[in-house]
Amino acid sequence: MRLAQKLPLKVLATLHCCLLFLIISIKASSQPLPLITVAMYIEPPFSDIVDGVFVGENIEIANLLAKKMATKAKFIYCPPARCFAFLQNGQADMMIAIRKTQSREKFLHYLEPPIKIQHLPLQFYIRSDSNIVLDKYQDLLPLKVGVLRGASYFDKFDHDTQLTKVPLINYQQLVDMLLKGRIDTFLEREETIMPWVDQDVYKTKINLAKFVYDKTVGSYIVVSRKSPLRDNITQLSAALKSLSDSGDIQAITNKIRN
DSSP states (O other), X not given: OOHHHHSOHHHHHHHHHHHHHHHHHXXXXXXXXXXXXXXXXXXXXXXXXXXXXXXXXXXXXXXXXXXXTTSOEEXXXXXXXXXXXXXXXXXXXXXXXXXXXXXXXXXXXXXXXXXEEEOSOEEEEEEXXXXXXXXXXXXXXXXXXXXXXXXXXXXXXXXXXXXXXXXXXXXXXXXXXXXXXSSSEEEEEHHHXXXXXXXXXXXXXXXXXXXXXXXXXXXXXEEETTSGGGGGXXXXXXXXXXXXXXXXXXXXXXXXXX
């Protein structure tokens, strides 16, 4: 007697459904992903717009991952806070080089591994003609501290409600407001700020405070939990790991920095 004749009808029906689901899943996973919409704000040398074209390290990494997944990346410009809003409501699929926080994990998937480990310290900038002493964290308490709206720096600072934080929309505003005396300080990594300041101004009108935040932090590619890509997190992470293991991502980083 054949096996099918020995099995109860309910078991046969269950096996049929499981087989059908497996076939559909395999077929779906073999299909190329749709166009990936990547939210991107201006942060030279990582991301910039030159002659109407997005360029920079993060752009190349996004394009590389999209190519690995047999699709293409489309970039949309937005200030940082709006970029995160786009991800939160599903208007964008992805962002590149994002710090991991508990609040962001509520609406973002983080692809593993991180694309890099950031070793450069967060510097605090003050005007060279000011009398501000900023040698330790507590010295921030009486100051007006400029922050990039939507950005995350480090946990103690992010959650400190005693500090007076002035949210601004871009790096140029941070620099301008400091030079005009409307904020007392702001914090960022030096490689991010340098492109926004004339070098003579940087050398003569801006000082780096003694206090810095100098801990390494992972930089991740994130996917919106409302994006169609949420069903492909495993494949995306596998593709990212392959690109990382092969040295392709490091090659982009080395090329941009050199």
